[in-house]
Every structure is written in C-alpha cells, then in structure tokens.
Amino acid sequence: xxxxxxxxxxxxxxxxxxxxxxxxxxxxxxxxxxxxxxxxxxxxxxxxxxxxxxxxxxxxxxxxxxxxxxxxxxxxxxxxxxxxxxxxxxxxxxxxxxxxxxxxxxxxxxxxxxxxxxxxxxxxxxxxxxxxxxxxxxxxxxxxxxxxxxxxxxxxxxxxxxxxxxxxxxxxxxxxxxxxxxxxxxxxxxxxxxxxxxxxxxxxxxxxxxxxxxxxxxxxxxxxxxxxxxxxxxxxxxxxxxxxxxxxxxxxxxxxxxxxxx
Numbered sequence: 001x002x003x004x005x006x007x008x009x010x011x012x013x014x015x016x017x018x019x020x021x022x023x024x025x026x027x028x029x030x031x032x033x034x035x036x037x038x039x040x041x042x043x044x045x046x047x048x049x050x051x052x053x054x055x056x057x058x059x060x061x062x063x064x065x066x067x068x069x070x071x072x073x074x075x076x077x078x079x080x081x082x083x084x085x086x087x088x089x090x091x092x093x094x095x096x097x098x099x100x101x102x103x104x105x106x107x108x109x110x111x112x113x114x115x116x117x118x119x120x121x122x123x124x125x126x127x128x129x130x131x132x133x134x135x136x137x138x139x140x141x142x143x144x145x146x147x148x149x150x151x152x153x154x155x156x157x158x159x160x161x162x163x164x165x166x167x168x169x170x171x172x173x174x175x176x177x178x179x180x181x182x183x184x185x186x187x188x189x190x191x192x193x194x195x196x197x198x199x200x201x202x203x204x205x206x207x208x209x210x211x212x213x214x215x216x217x218x219x220x221x222x223x224x225x226x227x228x229x230x231x232x233x234x235x236x237x238x239x240x241x242x243x244x245x246x247x248x249x250x251x252x253x254x255x256x257x258x259x260x261x262x
Contacts, residue, residue, distance in 0.1 A: 001211035002177065002194030004036040004071070005029050005201050006043040008238045009057065010251040017049075017057055021251035023064045028250045030068050033208030034200065037065065038098050041073025042130070043198040043238050048257040051081055055088040062093045069095035071126065077102035079116055086121035096124030098155060098196070101134040110135045111144060118150045125150050126175070126196075130157045139170045146171060155179055155196045164190050181229045184211065185222040199232045201241040 007029070010021035022039075029037055039061045040046045040054045049057070058072045072089040074082050074097045086097050099117060101110035118125055127145075129137040136158070145151050154171060156163055157179030164183065167176060168190045177196040178187040184195050188211060200207055203225065210221035232240065239262060242254040256262055 001188060002035040003033065003200055003204060003208045003211060004038060004177065004194070004196045005034055005204055006038045006041045006196055006198045008201055008241050008245065008251070009040065009044040009049065010253065011255040011257065012253060013255070015255070015257065017053060018252060019060050022060060024250050025245070026061060026065045026068065029204055030066060032204035034068060034204050035194070036069040036071060036095065038071045038073055038196055041098055042075065043201070043241070044073060045238065045257055045260065046073045046075050048260070051085060054085060058089050058092045058094050071095050071098050073098045075100040075103060077104055079113060082117050083120045086117065086123045086125070090123040094123065096126060096152065097121070098126045098128050100128040100130060101137065103134045106135050108135060111141050115145060115148065118145065118148045121150050124152045126153045126155055126177070127151065128155045128157070139166050142167070143170050146174070153177065153193070159183070161186055164192065168192060181207065182226060182233070185219050188218065198237055198241065199229055202232070202244045203228065
C-alpha cells in the first residue's frame with residue numbers, strides 16, 4: 001500500500017526554494033517509509049510558485065529523491081502551461097504529474113481540457129479531484145477518460161466517502177489515492193492503492209506502518225491515528241507542517257509565501 005507525502009516546499013529567508021532543506025525532507029520521507037512524493041502540489045504551495053520554479057523544483061527533487069518516485073503538482077487553468085509542466089516533469093525523470101482540473105472555471109465541463117493535456121503529455125498523469133477549488137470529477141467524466149494510456153490514476157480530496165466505492169468500481173485498473181486520511185481505512189477496504197497525504201509530512205512513519213498491516217490490525221492503527229489526523233486537518237496548513245518539520249530539524253525555516261502568512 002502506498003503512502004505518498006504531499007510535500008511542503010521549504011523556503012529560505014529570501015523566499016527562494018531551499019534546496020538543502022528539500023534534500024533533507026526527501027531523505028526523511030524515504031526513511032519514514034514513503035513510497036513516493038508529490039512536490040509543488042497544494043500542500044507544497046504550488047499556486048504560489050512560478051512555472052520556472054516548479055520546473056527547477058522537480059529537476060532538483062528527482063535526483064535528490066534517490067529513486068523515490070516524484071510526481072509534480074500541476075494546477076493551472078492554462079492548457080499550454082499544464083502541457084509545458086508535464087513535459088518538464090518528464091524531462092526531469094519524474095514519475096508523472098498530479099493534474100488538477102482548471103480552477104476558477106468551476107461551472108465548465110473540464111473533460112475536453114483534461115483530454116487535451118493527456119493527449120499532449122509525455123508523462124503519466126494522476127488526475128486530482130478537489131471540488132472545493134475546481135470542477136468536480138464525476139464518475140461519468142472519469143470513465144470517459146479511462147481508456148487514455150496517460151491516465152494512470154486518481155487522487156480524491158472530495159472528503160466524500162460515497163465516492164470511494166463508485167470510483168473504485170468505475171476505475172478498476174487505475175491507482176487510486178485518497179486525500180482525506182480519515183477515510184483511508186475505508187478506501188483500502190475497497191481496493192484503493194493508498195494515500196497522497198499532507199499529514200504524511202509529519203506522520204509518514206505512522207501512516208506507512210498502519211497501511212501495511214492487514215484487517216483489524218490496520219483498522220486499529222488507523223483508528224488510533226484519527227485524533228492526530230483530525231487535529232492536523234483542523235490546523236492551518238502547510239504552516240503547521242513546516243513548524244513541526246523545523247522542530248524536528250528536517251527543514252531550516254517555517255516560511256510560507258504570500259498570500260499565506262507564517
């Protein structure tokens with residue numbers, strides 16, 4: 001079972017990406033049992049990074065990850081920017097991209113846009129269902145894209161437990177990752193692959209240890225984690241994750257970028 005941290009992006013005092021801290025963070029994830037990592041995603045303040053910074057981040061992260069699969073978060077309404085980032089991720093040797101539907105245009109059917117990215121991407125694509133900020137990815141929409149060779153999986157951050165069974169039934173050959181860690185035991189019971197998790201920045205070992213158990217033992221371990229997961233989810237992030245990682249000596253600074261404030 002997979003636990004892939006949705007990694008924070010460390011910054012230095014001048015607001016630049018802190019590559020030395022990125023290196024320690026990736027080594028920490030490997031040691032804690034991660035099976036992959038997403039960089040430049042929502043927890044990684046991707047909307048506050050320029051396209052060139054995302055390119056540079058994935059270029060740095062892939063060799064530093066030491067064979068830990070790296071996925072690049074792509075969240076933009078621009079088709080050309082999304083395709084460019086997919087190409088840059090592929091050039092860097094990333095496992096693929098985590099692609100959010102075009103935000104802002106929430107009332108628009110995103111299927112044509114998503115298919116256009118899939119058609120032009122040289123990299124594998126995990127689609128990202130996050131209806132709080134983007135058009136929702138319905139079962140019908142996902143089923144219409146299921147035959148595309150670049151569409152390899154889905155992250156669902158809807159927080160809707162009813163989606164778990166319907167997505168599993170409609171996408172039996174895809175890798176499925178839940179974003180709401182409180183639904184993880186339910187998701188695994190339905191055959192999901194694991195989690196792409198913001199909380200794994202600070203609970204990677206615990207989550208990895210839980211998901212790799214079976215049956216009642218797994219359920220019991222995840223039940224014990226629920227209070228911590230709920231506390232993390234109720235705390236403003238990624239600020240809380242960064243403070244914890246600084247306290248653990250993993251990254252140097254807790255800085256975030258505007259419009260977020262430390």
